[in-house]
Amino acid sequence: MTRYTPDLLAADAEEFTAIRRDIHRHPETAFEETRTAQIVADKLTSWGIKIHRGLATTGVVGTLQGNRKGQKTIGLRADMDALHLQEKNDFEHVSTIPNKMHACGHDGHTTMLLGAAKQLAAKPDFAGTVHFIFQPAEEGHGGARVMIEEGLFDKFDCDAVYGMHNMPGFPMGHFAIRTGAMLAASDSWEVTFKGTGGHGAMPDRGTDPTFPAAQFMVAIQGIVGRNVAPAQAAVLSVGHIHAGTPGSPNVIPSEVLIKGTARSFAPDVRALLERRLAEVAAGIAQAAGCTAVSKYHRRYPALVNAPEQTALAVEAAAMTVGRENVEANTAPLAGAEDFAFMLEKKPGAYIMIGNGGTGEGGCQNVHSPLYDFSDEIITTGAAYWMNIVQLELGDAKQ
Template sequence: MTQDLLRDLQADRVELTAIRHDIHRHPETAFEENRTADIVAAKLAEWGIPIHRGLGKTGVVGTIRGKRGEGRSIGLRADMDALNLQEKNEFAHRSIHDGKMHACGHDGHTTMLLGAAKQLARNPDFAGTVHLIFQPAEEGEGGARVMIEDGLFEKFPCDAVYGMHNMPGIPAGHFAIRPGPMMAASDTWTTVFRGSGGHGAMPHMGTDPVMPAAAFVTATQSIVGRNVSPQHAAVVSVGHIAAGAYGSPNVIPSQVTVRGTARSYTPEDRDLLERRLGELVQGIAAAHGCSGEYDYLRRYPPLVNAPAQTAIAVKAARATVGDALVDADAEPLTGAEDFAFMLEKKPGAYILIGNGGSIEDGSCHYVHTPHYDFNDQIILTGVAYWVNLVHAELGQP
């Protein structure tokens, strides 16, 4: 990080921290980020940045053109939405809305991109165009896909697109990235086993769907263990089982619902998981004299970093914090991210910035937990990364 850039950003520290705390106090979930979008739009307008609103319902896009003339166009993306989760923190900027909180750091992501917007607007010393993409509904609702369907890349052409996410457990201000698959595809599957049900004391008088459901839950683990190549990674997890009535334990239910998630990194493994789960449902149900219904919903695709853009992101990260604090061959994550939809359309790269602490010793709280909070100390590091990325892509000042 150059001394001139560091000096400029230090002057913004108080303002950016206040913005982050304000957004954190007023969390808004998927496609309801109206107040957050108003803040983003007002700040961009204050800094003289043209804005467009309405893509993906509440999305905001700002555009900065470099003073060196024509060149490539790139997109920088930040997510804005919060989670449906009750916050348990007690600090002054805790959520004022029961059941909603910024438990994934999107308040910090929005703030870091705003900080970069301010810096780039006052010193647009590059050739080309930067589109600042403030996206709604990352948390499970595919806001990136909706923005794309609304014409994001037709209205704002991008030669490359970049994203960033904080990560608790990585030291504050460190960066981690890898070329190729960085995060997994996220799919949801649902099965329903049906039988006649009956009296718990006379199971021979009917067909019991609990038996195939129980066998199915165990058998799901054979897919990864015996069908997926040992050189690949995949996950099948059961997250929901529903059957019968609590008050009637002597009744064999007539149906059992089992739902879960599947994670994979390649199209071939994704196809395999979908096919094998369905085969297990039908085969196990038939073996127990029951019927089985099955639905497999493909949600987020795998997030795959393009090698060339990953190299540019690594260069920008090293310019920000030095070589020693950048892991350019990080382990892939089984979590999912809807930025993957953008990377299906455009080459780009997604990087992790350390939020600090250690999961093992309890010195930090992971994302999606009620005590999580974004680390204000990394705001300027994230801003500097964005600025250095622009210069790495569009020309050094």
């Protein structure tokens, strides 16, 4: 079995650095990744890979059969979208589009998967089928969910799916993963407290929704502290408050709107947050003679890695960078990722690849206006993808 290491792909480094920087210069946001999708489609086609376009508007799926007979099929996924953010870097490949930026490294994710596709197409020494899944709209718009709804796994059935994200603050040439929940479910919620409102000097003549609203913002931390089991994790944060008008500080408003985010890792904790937010809002509102209308929106589910595929991903990472550079039991993060929708449908594993340390001269965190994907890890990520194919469809599995 071939073991792929980044140095085996060194000859491709310049070509793929140029592709990555070109995509970085031309960031495109949710469902508008037409230029990026065209680059992906053109490259895959030029390497002889069959493509399908149009799932979730701009999605591209490349399909490559191995040169040996095999029934097994796997999906390798990269996201293509950028963020609404003004880039503050001053290097030559800085974004040319105002208020759009590849600040999460999806330019690099797309490039790493292209790098693997090129090599695998040149030497498809495996048994079975690989689907290269390039998805739009990871950032908050659930492009993965839309691709699935539009028939991704009906058209391209996969026995297993794999995803990867770069991680600033973690050295280049390192990987981190864990079995089970690795990223959180990300939900949003809103509560509107309603009362009569009235004159600020005479609160006794009406009901004041700001009073229960203030208590509610304190009380929800009691949901995390008193209702969620100590060994479980959850986050509730308030992100928006609206009531009254700035020019009328002597008017008690009749409504207060509070919006926030809810993060959890286990389905029962997620259900508990949904239920308790509404109960606490209703109870506090009633005590103040007001009412509360609660809404809870389930957005991204928790990202849950399957044991078998996670073990295989650890092996693939160890083949790529050496076992000592693979953290196989990393701590869960409260961030979210829409690859979780794919992992709800198919067993698979999602891994973090180090993008280099932060701080002086190092890389900034994702979503920072000074972030950049590290071109040095393109070959590392591409080699990892190739090792996944080796382990899933190569000699060892025959």
